[in-house]
Amino acid sequence: MTALSALIRRDIRIALRVGGGALIGVLFFLTVVVLMPFAVGPDLALLSRLGPAILWLGALLASLLTLDRLFMSDHEDGSLDLIAMSRTPLELACAAKALAHWLAAGLPLIVATPVLGLLLNLDMVATGAVALTLLAGTPALTFTGMIGAALAVTLHRGGLLMAVLVLPLSIPVLIFGVAASQAAITGPSSFGAPFSILCALSLVSLVIGPFAAAASLKHGLD
Amino acid sequence: MTLIDLANPTRFLALSARVLPWLAAATIILLTIGLYQSALAPDDYQQGATVKIMFIHVPNAWLSMFVWGVMSVASLGTLVWRHPLADVAAKAAAPIGASFTFLALLTGSLWGRPMWGTYWEWDARLTSVLILFLMYLGLMALWRAVEDPSRAARAAAVLTLVGALNLPIIKFSVDWWNTLHQPASVMRMGGSTLDKAFLIPLLVMAVAFTLLFVTLHLAAMRNEILRRRVRSLQMMQASRVAFSSEMGTGSRQENASTGAA
Numbered sequence: 303m304t305a306l307s308a309l310i311r312r313d314i315r316i317a318l319r320v321g322g323g324a325l326i327g328v329l330f331f332l333t334v335v336v337l338m339p340f341a342v343g344p345d346l347a348l349l350s351r352l353g354p355a356i357l358w359l360g361a362l363l364a365s366l367l368t369l370d371r372l373f374m375s376d377h378e379d380g381s382l383d384l385i386a387m388s389r390t391p392l393e394l395a396c397a398a399k400a401l402a403h404w405l406a407a408g409l410p411l412i413v414a415t416p417v418l419g420l421l422l423n424l425d426m427v428a429t430g431a432v433a434l435t436l437l438a439g440t441p442a443l444t445f446t447g448m449i450g451a452a453l454a455v456t457l458h459r460g461g462l463l464m465a466v467l468v469l470p471l472s473i474p475v476l477i478f479g480v481a482a483s484q485a486a487i488t489g490p491s492s493f494g495a496p497f498s499i500l501c502a503l504s505l506v507s508l509v510i511g512p513f514a515a516a517a518s519l520k521h522g523l524d
Numbered sequence: 525m526t527l528i529d530l531a532n533p534t535r536f537l538a539l540s541a542r543v544l545p546w547l548a549a550a551t552i553i554l555l556t557i558g559l560y561q562s563a564l565a566p567d568d569y570q571q572g573a574t575v576k577i578m579f580i581h582v583p584n585a586w587l588s589m590f591v592w593g594v595m596s597v598a599s600l601g602t603l604v605w606r607h608p609l610a611d612v613a614a615k616a617a618a619p620i621g622a623s624f625t626f627l628a629l630l631t632g633s634l635w636g637r638p639m640w641g642t643y644w645e646w647d648a649r650l651t652s653v654l655i656l657f658l659m660y661l662g663l664m665a666l667w668r669a670v671e672d673p674s675r676a677a678r679a680a681a682v683l684t685l686v687g688a689l690n691l692p693i694i695k696f697s698v699d700w701w702n703t704l705h706q707p708a709s710v711m712r713m714g715g716s717t718l719d720k721a722f723l724i725p726l727l728v729m730a731v732a733f734t735l736l737f738v739t740l741h742l743a744a745m746r747n748e749i750l751r752r753r754v755r756s757l758q759m760m761q762a763s764r765v766a767f768s769s770e771m772g773t774g775s776r777q778e779n780a781s782t783g784a785a
Binding site: 446449453456457463466467470471473474506510514517518521522 | 662685686689
């Protein structure tokens, strides 16, 4: 337990300090959202209708951008081999690393959402709904993305390939995340059903992600 | 003859060489019967003659999921039992499965144009099959990204097993989301709703397509085994060249080591 919490603390500290790059994700998120009015035109009514989808896409791309840091730097300096050799099961270590990554890179995205919602002319309820669905959905993005990150480490030059492999897996999360936030804003349909599926997706990825990532790491490191 | 006897590639090559002509012949016969029967099948009272696209479309769609299932079993073979031919089977199946998926999407959109008035709709079943197609392509890219086949095999096996989660989503998408695509009518609780005049040709075509897959898969596996033999022969030759020039003058040593790498 202390080994895992030490690992989490270490990863968060590395991510937040100089060169860690976790907060670059927020900057990227802001840039994507700012680009949207240039693409669809500065029509505030249209933007508020597209708002949840834009925020979700931005968060998805931002979390994809930071994913390759999850294992890559540890692989380069050799600490990944030490983690793999330690007595802690690699699956738990992967889960701890993903949790730390979500705390350092995913949570700031959710904190930034209300500010970005203002730019997109979303009202309070809509912003709250989007932030809530992001809170429920981004763990799924991190834990499924971890599988791609683990594969990419073993590939050496797999950065772009990782994006291609991970994005199809993240489509269900995107569908239900946007569906739940749209339901809260406009729809006659209920918020509960898509939101519970979103939570279920996160829980499933919480179980599958560490095992798949640890398996591909074990086979890749040799 | 058990599965483990086939672990010897030479024995597998010998056996598959004997089986392949029979399989190919059976495929051709069944495909002929199936196509003949589907041509004779009556027109649908609603859809007219276009219903005959079904006899091509539905087997392709079934096979697109069946092939991923075969690849998942093969991936278990790679990761759990370390069966030497399992990764050959998984690698050889991916392009075939991608082709079936592509044909299912293509025939589906050709069928959708007269029936639904659109080539493409972002409907649950269509979208999830498109995702399956993307995952086939990603998997094939992953196979090519790693040089050492056995290393690539284990990475691809993990991804195949994760991707298998998509299969139940595709299967039940028409029941969970009530959208454009019609609900399941052949394999469902309480028996098929299809008339016998359509059901029998459809099932014959399904068996014929499965045989087609088995034939193509065996042939592709043979190719893959031979390709790996060629690769290891080339590696051996390269290292022999490097070794013999290392024995020669010292000035050629640098050339030789780059040639071996």
